[in-house]
Amino acid sequence: MSLKVNNLSGGYGQLTVLRDISFTVPNGTLTALVGLNGSGKSTTINHIIGLLNPKQGTITLNDCLLTQQPIAYKAQIAYIPEQPVVYEELTLKEHLSLTMATYHLDEKIAWEQADKLLKIFRLEDKLNWFPTHFSKGMRQKVMIVMAFITDAKLFIIDEPFLGLDVIAVNDLLTLIDERKKQGVAFLLTTHVLHTIEKHADQFVYLKDGQVAAQGKMVDFTSLVPELTVGEG
Numbered sequence: 001m002s003l004k005v006n007n008l009s010g011g012y013g014q015l016t017v018l019r020d021i022s023f024t025v026p027n028g029t030l031t032a033l034v035g036l037n038g039s040g041k042s043t044t045i046n047h048i049i050g051l052l053n054p055k056q057g058t059i060t061l062n063d064c065l066l067t068q069q070p071i072a073y074k075a076q077i078a079y080i081p082e083q084p085v086v087y088e089e090l091t092l093k094e095h096l097s098l099t100m101a102t103y104h105l106d107e108k109i110a111w112e113q114a115d116k117l118l119k120i121f122r123l124e125d126k127l128n129w130f131p132t133h134f135s136k137g138m139r140q141k142v143m144i145v146m147a148f149i150t151d152a153k154l155f156i157i158d159e160p161f162l163g164l165d166v167i168a169v170n171d172l173l174t175l176i177d178e179r180k181k182q183g184v185a186f187l188l189t190t191h192v193l194h195t196i197e198k199h200a201d202q203f204v205y206l207k208d209g210q211v212a213a214q215g216k217m218v219d220f221t222s223l224v225p226e227l228t229v230g231e232g
């Protein structure tokens with residue numbers, strides 16, 4: 001069981017950005033999606049979360065084909081975007097309630113999980129705050145808490161390390177490792193590779209909208225020397 005991207009070509013309207021992309025994210029592993037600015041990482045994610053329609057190819061998650069079973073497919077995904085998407089008129093508590101309703105979670109269990117996560121990210125006394133009072137990093141933490149109260153099978157996390165303090169980065173990595181052990185799959189984009197390399201199992205390297213290399217994370221330096229700081 002896994003996320004399977006098969007021969008995906010796609011982009012925006014007439015513009016083709018991705019060409020013939022194939023990779024698999026097995027359950028219980030983390031795949032780092034890497035590449036230079038403009039290489040197609042966000043476009044790939046936009047296809048996987050169903051925001052863009054492929055021009056060719058298929059995307060399957062645990063045997064659910066995105067185009068044929070979009071609701072069952074999307075119910076298995078938690079997405080943490082690079083730019084937090086929050087509702088200015090809802091409190092933190094209401095954001096969490098909304099997530100619980102959307103994912104049809106058992107509220108008692110979900111609030112137990114939420115309380116634990118709110119403490120980890122030092123948000124436990126801010127349940128009645130509106131997003132306008134949150135810093136950029138706090139908004140990002142809200143997105144992380146919302147994602148980790150779900151029982152999603154695939155987490156997609158877009159560039160999580162730039163706005164978070166060092167404690168929050170370590171806490172996020174611990175949560176990722178815990179969920180991986182439970183069989184959850186992670187697809188994560190980042191330019192801060194040294195932070196993720198011990199936690200990633202494999203990488204997919206995009207270049208000009210194509211997969212230029214993919215493999216085990218331990219082989220990254222030898223397969224992609226051009227992205228290794230201090231090399232080349």
Ligand SMILES: Nc1ncnc2c1ncn2[C@@H]1O[C@H](COP(=O)(O)OP(=O)(O)OP(=O)(O)O)[C@@H](O)[C@H]1O
Nearest residue numbers: 012015017035036037038039040041042043044206
């Ligand atoms: N909404 C859009 N409409 C048209 N073209 C777009 C759009 N978003 C991105 N592109 C183009 O698609 C290509 C890939 O961009 P994408 O955002 O996927 O790259 P990325 O790897 O995520 O980059 P970054 O590391 O800078 O976030 C670029 O050439 C970009 O100009």
